Amino acid sequence: MSAAQPVNACEVNPVEPFLRMDRMPHIWCPGCGIGTTVNCFARALVDSEVDLKHLVVVSGIGCTGRVAGYVNLDSFHTTHGRAIPFATGLKLANPKLNVVVYSGDGDLSAIGGNHLIHAARRNVDLKIICVNNLIYGMTGGQTAPTTPGHVITSTSPYGTFDTNFNLPHLMDAAGAVYVARWTVYHVRQLTRAIQEAFNRKGFSFIEIISPCPTLYQRRNRMGDGLGALKYYKQVSKIRNGAPTSEVGLSKVGEITVGTFVDRVRPDFIELMRASLHETLGGRYVDTLHMEETECQS
Amino acid sequence: MAKGLVKIIVEQCKACGFCIEFCPTKVLAFSSHFNSKGYHPPQVVAADKCSGCDLCGMYCPDFAIHGYRAEQKAPAGQAGAAAAGEKEATDAR
Amino acid sequence: MHADPAGVLTGTHFLDGDHACCEGCLAAGARFASGYPITPSTEVVERFAARIPTVGGVFIQMEDELAASIALQGAVWAGAKAFTVTSGPGFSLMMEHIGFAVMTETPCVFVDVQRGGPSTGLPTLPSQGDMMQCRWGSHGDYALIALCPNSPQECFDLTIKAFNLAERYRVPVMVMMDEVVGHMTEKVVIPSAEKIEVEPRRLTTKSPEEFKLYATGADLVPEMAHAGEGYRFHVTALTHDERGYPNMTPKVQQALVNRLKDKIERHADQIVELESAGCDGADVVVVSYGITSRIAQRAIDLARQKGLKVGKLRLITAWPFPAEQIRSLAAKVKAFVVPELNLGQMVLEVERAAAGQCKTVLVPHAGGSVHDPLDILQAIEEAIR
Numbered sequence: 001m002s003a004a005q006p007v008n009a010c011e012v013n014p015v016e017p018f019l020r021m022d023r024m025p026h027i028w029c030p031g032c033g034i035g036t037t038v039n040c041f042a043r044a045l046v047d048s049e050v051d052l053k054h055l056v057v058v059s060g061i062g063c064t065g066r067v068a069g070y071v072n073l074d075s076f077h078t079t080h081g082r083a084i085p086f087a088t089g090l091k092l093a094n095p096k097l098n099v100v101v102y103s104g105d106g107d108l109s110a111i112g113g114n115h116l117i118h119a120a121r122r123n124v125d126l127k128i129i130c131v132n133n134l135i136y137g138m139t140g141g142q143t144a145p146t147t148p149g150h151v152i153t154s155t156s157p158y159g160t161f162d163t164n165f166n167l168p169h170l171m172d173a174a175g176a177v178y179v180a181r182w183t184v185y186h187v188r189q190l191t192r193a194i195q196e197a198f199n200r201k202g203f204s205f206i207e208i209i210s211p212c213p214t215l216y217q218r219r220n221r222m223g224d225g226l227g228a229l230k231y232y233k234q235v236s237k238i239r240n241g242a243p244t245s246e247v248g249l250s251k252v253g254e255i256t257v258g259t260f261v262d263r264v265r266p267d268f269i270e271l272m273r274a275s276l277h278e279t280l281g282g283r284y285v286d287t288l289h290m291e292e293t294e295c296q297s
Numbered sequence: 298m299a300k301g302l303v304k305i306i307v308e309q310c311k312a313c314g315f316c317i318e319f320c321p322t323k324v325l326a327f328s329s330h331f332n333s334k335g336y337h338p339p340q341v342v343a344a345d346k347c348s349g350c351d352l353c354g355m356y357c358p359d360f361a362i363h364g365y366r367a368e369q370k371a372p373a374g375q376a377g378a379a380a381a382g383e384k385e386a387t388d389a390r
Numbered sequence: 391m392h393a394d395p396a397g398v399l400t401g402t403h404f405l406d407g408d409h410a411c412c413e414g415c416l417a418a419g420a421r422f423a424s425g426y427p428i429t430p431s432t433e434v435v436e437r438f439a440a441r442i443p444t445v446g447g448v449f450i451q452m453e454d455e456l457a458a459s460i461a462l463q464g465a466v467w468a469g470a471k472a473f474t475v476t477s478g479p480g481f482s483l484m485m486e487h488i489g490f491a492v493m494t495e496t497p498c499v500f501v502d503v504q505r506g507g508p509s510t511g512l513p514t515l516p517s518q519g520d521m522m523q524c525r526w527g528s529h530g531d532y533a534l535i536a537l538c539p540n541s542p543q544e545c546f547d548l549t550i551k552a553f554n555l556a557e558r559y560r561v562p563v564m565v566m567m568d569e570v571v572g573h574m575t576e577k578v579v580i581p582s583a584e585k586i587e588v589e590p591r592r593l594t595t596k597s598p599e600e601f602k603l604y605a606t607g608a609d610l611v612p613e614m615a616h617a618g619e620g621y622r623f624h625v626t627a628l629t630h631d632e633r634g635y636p637n638m639t640p641k642v643q644q645a646l647v648n649r650l651k652d653k654i655e656r657h658a659d660q661i662v663e664l665e666s667a668g669c670d671g672a673d674v675v676v677v678s679y680g681i682t683s684r685i686a687q688r689a690i691d692l693a694r695q696k697g698l699k700v701g702k703l704r705l706i707t708a709w710p711f712p713a714e715q716i717r718s719l720a721a722k723v724k725a726f727v728v729p730e731l732n733l734g735q736m737v738l739e740v741e742r743a744a745a746g747q748c749k750t751v752l753v754p755h756a757g758g759s760v761h762d763p764l765d766i767l768q769a770i771e772e773a774i775r
Contacts, residue, residue: 010365013363015360015363016360024359025334025359026359029311030311030312030336031315032313032358034358035357035360036355036356036358038360039354039355039358039360187356188355225315225358226314229315229318229319230318
């Protein structure tokens with residue numbers, strides 16, 4: 001850094017180059033954890049030296065869906081639940097792209113559930129960052145498939161009663177190669193998990209438990225955003241490698257965090273190429289190959 | 298002498314309290330002044346305890362604060378820099 | 391720009407409309423398709439799945455039409471020309487993403503091989519029941535382009551035209567086939583690649599600092615950029631400004647939505663393609679499109695043999711609707727006869743454009759087969775009386 005620079009580069013938050021600072025302050029509520037997840041994401045990008053030119057963020061609709069609009073990257077704010085198929089199209093048309101799907105629990109597991117399952121089954125090389133605030137935040141606090149039982153929401157005014165998704169278990173069963181859960185309290189581990197996902201090929205799923213102070217916390221008298229983080233600190237237990245069937249969430253029980261699944265299997269593009277090379281031999285015109293040196297990070 | 302410094306963007310803060318709570322050495326506290334949205338931003342109350350670990354920055358959902366190591370600063374004097382961290386917080390008075 | 395020879399199956403072929411449509415996509419430069427099986431359209435993507443690995447590109451069968459209709463748009467933004475194919479029930483599912491393509495100005499092609507409806511209807515039999523839906527099926531105000539082939543040859547030719555119009559106007563283009571045109575087998579001549587004009591994508595040459603994703607000049611069509619080229623753009627289907635940033639105010643809404651509509655409607659004279667014959671001095675003009683135009687031709691020939699002065703107007707482009715041409719013709723004829731394989735859809739446009747200057751007579755058909763030409767002849771004779 002030259003001595004002639006009037007402003008010390010360290011006085012600039014290292015995440016600012018990754019953000020559209022001309023759109024700050026963002027729309028998320030005080031104490032909402034989404035911004036914290038974006039911090040961890042940006043720091044993971046810095047630490048893993050990901051090639052930003054080829055990094056694309058795709059999101060759906062919802063509070064977390066707004067992440068795409070705040071990152072200073074090629075980004076797409078698509079329709080509700082359909083970030084994953086859009087991301088699949090991006091990746092297949094240009095395998096050099098490093099595609100991240102950044103969306104919320106409702107968007108990904110309710111309306112987007114079918115696509116979530118199939119992309120995991122196919123093992124499409126996508127990094128899914130699922131911010132799970134256990135509710136539909138943007139639209140005013142309705143029940144989500146991830147909302148635990150006995151919770152008051154605007155569409156369950158007498159309390160939820162059906163069973164919530166255990167997303168790591170769902171992803172494990174569908175075939176994801178990397179499945180982790182952290183909360184926004186676990187900023188360091190979360191940053192590392194995102195880096196790990198960037199270092200893997202195949203369908204990676206990171207669930208991040210995050211507070212929705214305005215709707216989930218407030219309606220259920222669970223304090224504010226800070227209260228939620230202190231609560232996560234208190235009830236979280238790190239159990240790396242835990243069987244995913246055992247990591248379901250309830251209203252007041254343990255939040256199991258850690259890396260649950262980390263396995264290797266060929267991703268969708270590898271499978272497609274292998275199959276077509278085998279069956280067509282020299283007639284196959286392979287548009288999906290990436291040079292060995294064209295790594296993603 | 299503080300090992301670290303904090304920079305606060307007062308107008309971006311929404312007073313969630315994460316940075317104050319999770320700073321390992323309790324460098325920060327809510328200030329009594331307001332930004333233009335009516336939030337109380339944090340201020341540095343124990344500058345000498347700051348290690349520049351940037352845990353505040355990692356927690357901040359609003360990208361309104363970050364910490365950095367003092368030795369990374371260009372030669373402008375550490376005392377001036379610590380004051381710079383304070384200055385942004387007091388500007389909104 | 392000429393077609394890439396890799397996708398052009400030059401020669402004289404005996405193909406059905408579905409297969410010819412697939413060859414049209416390949417000749418136009420489509421190198422990505424996402425599809426979902428639905429009768430009577432499936433053969434288009436089945437053929438594409440078989441052809442594309444040796445041409446160079448990707449086909450993926452998605453888990454549903456919701457996924458298929460947006461996966462292709464991801465592929466477009468990554469650099470490919472892309473399409474999907476469906477029929478009625480799938481078309482209904484795709485409506486949200488047709489709207490997404492309009493709003494984000496994603497150039498792409500949707501092929502609807504229409505079948506009997508509503509709902510599950512007649513999977514293996516024709517109708518033209520989606521004509522209004524293809525124009526109005528997504529929510530909100532917008533305009534788009536729809537083409538109606540009436541032969542396997544046109545399934546080839548008009549599909550290429552659809553891709554070209556999509557790139558030219560940054561809009562999704564509908565190719566409205568039907569089960570008969572899709573499954574009838576006829577001679578299809580595919581010329582050599584250098585005889586096929588394809589419209590290249592209008593990519594910007596501006597630097598990332600200067601480039602604004604949705605800034606436009608006098609033609610109202612913005613330049614495009616692909617992901618992964620360093621532009622760091624943001625695409626959202628929220629009402630957005632020239633930078634692509636959400637800006638949800640009445641002022642921006644007014645400007646954006648009007649531009650999306652004007653972009654097509656102001657260029658209608660360059661987009662609309664009609665086939666007309668014998669309209670000068672005609673008492674009755676038969677207005678038709680797609681497969682029905684072939685049966686209508688038979689009826690017109692029979693009417694002329696009887697000495698009746700009957701003209702033909704075929705809508706090759708159904709949308710934008712050629713309202714001006716209909717309006718000026720309405721002043722000179724006694725009636726329009728409009729046979730269609732539905733209970734009255736395009737006839738509403740004909741009647742509206744005619745503005746009461748002449749009669750408009752519908753020859754409806756609920757679908758399941760094509761018209762009997764004698765029914766159309768009867769309507770012509772009654773209209774002349």
